[in-house]
Amino acid sequence: MLIEVDGLEKAYGQGAERQPVLRGVSLGLEPGASLAVTGESGSGKSTLLHLIGLLDTPDAGEIRLKGETVTGLDDAGRALRRRHQVGLVFQQFNLVPSLTVEGNLALQARLAGQHDAEWIDTLADRLGLAAFRQRYPEQLSGGQQQRVAVGRALAARPALLLADEPTGNLDEETSDQVLDLMLELCADAGAGLIMATHSRIAADRLSRRVHLTGGRLS
Template sequence: MTHSSHAAVVTLTQITKGFDDGGQYHQVLNQLNLSILPGETVALTGPSGSGKSTLLNIIGGFEQADSGELSLLGNSTQRWGDAEWSAFRRRSLGVVFQQYNLLTPLNVADNIQFPLSLLGERWNDWCDYLVNKLGIAELTQRAVEQLSGGQQQRVAIARALAHRPALLLADEPTGNLDANAGDEVMQLLVKLAADAGTSILMVTHSDTAAQYMTRRWHLEQGKIHE
């Protein structure tokens, strides 16, 4: 898989997706043409049910578009099977969800180095840098279920960026945090993603969180307005 530093991280060409809803066809994405360049950060806003999470899932390969083409790092995904998708996710994708999805039997350090272990790599200076910046260096041996929500979200961010992915997909990453904790997490997320050279596409309902991104896509009635 070639990875050109100049290729757009994500290119959507005429992407369309809809659902049958009790006999009614409901179009959520209508011929979207969009791209995200290396290092760009994009907030994705829009009313509930407008298809924001669907768009994230299509880019991550968790759902398929009905038509159109998705290219990632300059490679068309049209003929990708499970092996290609797995390789892309392992090497080039980080995800942060509102539910932190941490691996509960593992401690903090093992959660953070999990994506590295899939690549045959281990804890490194970058991991040290992440835990220090995120203020969780003292917690690395702690079981994740013993952490507060804010601490768990910081672990989730460290894990998502541990392998310095080209792309981070975030779905309401501050949804469960109070305003102060949310602001702090957003500042850290933007700073650390920039340090990693990672592009961000973040679904959010929060105007405050959206303002941390350099671009804003508003999805409504199947179309994106920037």
């Protein structure tokens, strides 16, 4: 198994304000497989991706990444796994404004000590970004920025790609293209994909779908 999630629980707030969001979430993903997570706004999709992406820690439950229990690691331990194993695509792109497209693509891979110029070229070409390599994010359309975000997430060849509403801001055609590319590049890299989405159509393109409701998966 690439990722195993077991009885994950997460609540936000303190005391009477405490609000449980995840109440025992379990799932598994094999290498190269893809999983869509659907659920109403506020159901906890982003919370789940943040936990799996090691950006946050659960209150209870366990996450194993390639057989290693990663819940319980300290910040540095989590950051290390995140850097080397996980690619993240956020809805808000989070590109570095002071870096060109090329710089954004290379950054993550450099941080992971896995810079590979040929792979960056491949990603830029496949994502249709070859002509924009020297441009800054503010000089790109939303769809182009999103493709940079996908490329950046894949630049360090992560074992796991986590995408939070990666096509939420895009028109239907562009969102289809971005999804196609994500699936293709994940398949090529043998990476697993977990994607939170509101789109039924997008969810149906992945190998499996789970629905988050009342803090549990169904």
